[in-house]
Amino acid sequence: MQNFVFQNPTKILFGKGQIARLNDEIPTQARVLVTYGGGSVKRNGTLAEVRAALAGRTVFEFGGVEPNPTYETLMRAVDLARKESVDFLLAVGGGSVVDGTKFISAAVPFVGEPWDIVAKKGMIEQVVPFGVVLTLPATGSEMNPAAVITRKASRDKLGFINRMVYPRFSILDPVKTYTLPPRQVANGVIDAFVHVIEQYLTFPAGAAVQDRFAEGLLLTLIEEGPKALVSPQDYDVRANIMWCATLALNGLISAGVPQDWTTHMIGHELTVLYGLDHAQTLAIVLPATLTVLREAKRAKLLQYASRIWGIATTDEDAAINEAIARTRGFFESLGVPTRLAAYGVSAAGIPTVVEQLRRHGLLALGERQAVTLEVSERILALCA
């Protein structure tokens, strides 16, 4: 097991009716900016419920934070927050709204050009505190200090991680996910699944309990994910997916083990270039990554084949092939195609993706920094 430091200060309020607790979590004198996305929280009543819980406070709203939130949009929220002397932010939505709110939180008091927070990992000395009302389980952003922001003008999709941007609290009410479109449900399950894989399917590190936890998340997502599409209002199914997605990326299963993230890095470029959903890119890239890196990942692929898919590993190569096929089949069973062609992206675009990776300095990805541009290109070739 590798040495690690683990500390996660976010307070999770989980379950039915927890939005009412906002009243205890946000100071009564606060000037609150509520951020949200495309307006579904307006249509389904969640925003009204939030406003009721915030009664008595001065509340501003900023809607329109898009999937893969952009610097261009978020800077308008920063301007509003500065103008109105906002001192608490509340993200109401999914991972994009949460990520965007992390950027706003750091950008409002930032001296200089806020894009430097992302592009140059600029020092964050203070933040506007923020909480979350999560409506879409997927990214884990509700309990971690990371965000991914896109700059439209320059086609950059880049992340930053800073302990200052842990949410103060996150409210997770599974009922709020009942009305999600199936595509977003499937995307969320795949996003959480691949988060786990990035921290698990590397090389053995003598971390038995982290492996068991990662496997527990994968098994739960495989069992509960399809049920969420069939029975959208099954509370326990929704609750398990929601809690899995949070635990998949809150620092717990990564503590003491190597991490990969090749699939995410390549996927980000596909989103920026072709507008694919984040989870769609993961569903496309992961099977290809596992195929190309099968030797480096052999021991863990065999463990994955056995413990997750119940595959006998007497014929190792057959077991690995079947595990990768079962993974692809799981994504497809959720209605998410796993080939670029299915999204109308041709293999002719691959050099452009590789060029983007080069431009972003992603020249040595993976748990052993062995995924060179040449290896990334081979992975992309298998995505076609």
Next chain:
Amino acid sequence: MQNFVFQNPTKILFGKGQIARLNDEIPTQARVLVTYGGGSVKRNGTLAEVRAALAGRTVFEFGGVEPNPTYETLMRAVDLARKESVDFLLAVGGGSVVDGTKFISAAVPFVGEPWDIVAKKGMIEQVVPFGVVLTLPATGSEMNPAAVITRKASRDKLGFINRMVYPRFSILDPVKTYTLPPRQVANGVIDAFVHVIEQYLTFPAGAAVQDRFAEGLLLTLIEEGPKALVSPQDYDVRANIMWCATLALNGLISAGVPQDWTTHMIGHELTVLYGLDHAQTLAIVLPATLTVLREAKRAKLLQYASRIWGIATTDEDAAINEAIARTRGFFESLGVPTRLAAYGVSAAGIPTVVEQLRRHGLLALGERQAVTLEVSERILALCA
């Protein structure tokens, strides 16, 4: 899944050589009281390593915190801390030293009789902050806000839980556990195992991921526990047991599920009356608890039989019998007998234990508060 609130602020510094980090975690101007137990930390050099890391600070020492730490002993530490205006505590040892230090932390600034913190759940308005250097993985106290304190004079062993007594940080260096006597290693594995069982083997609550995590801890303890006795200096084995013991009782696997704690409550009385090690009492009581409560716990016992022990559950009663027998066999395989008689305690003492439970108001234990004194007595009868 039940509603829950989860927030755990303790910072974990895990791995080889982490004691040196004390220098970053404790203010340089602090007046530090280092608490420890029977002196093994003096003999094996851990205390010297701690003192080296604290160089430049004013450091006091208080040794002699006993297993099942007593109010009588701890109050002497409280007096010392008050006299010397100590403003940081550092527990160096196992769960008893950590629990004792939590009491000291709350008692030093407490107005009135500090025993009220335990006996009357007295309001804690401030604490002396404290950190931990853990040398014995077992209780999970290093990452939770609970402590159990014994009052010798009145034969009381009682717990308190208060968010104010989370450790600020805990340093977990598996190397520091290499020199533990086999009895303490075995006790630690059993303690962690039964902590998990108390939060898992109740009734189904639709909490799939909590179940998987609990099972992951149990499987790891079953696999790694015996290895620790055979190969005391296997780093990864020690690391896995240490991290399991912390995760077994840090609020994670209990979030959203019912809890039992019958075995612990009965076990506490056995320790107070007969001086048995805490883990010895758990090894004795758990098989009896599962046997007596087999109907109420049937569904989870079958899940436990299948997922932990790989027992086919076609004949349900046979599967439950075998799962309980395997549990008993696991404890015995670690060298810990599972019958009162093996410790020289006769069945004639059982009425005295029941009387203690009555005196402590433990009249309705368990996840459904269905364990009356009469049920406890039946459990104790099976411990003989």
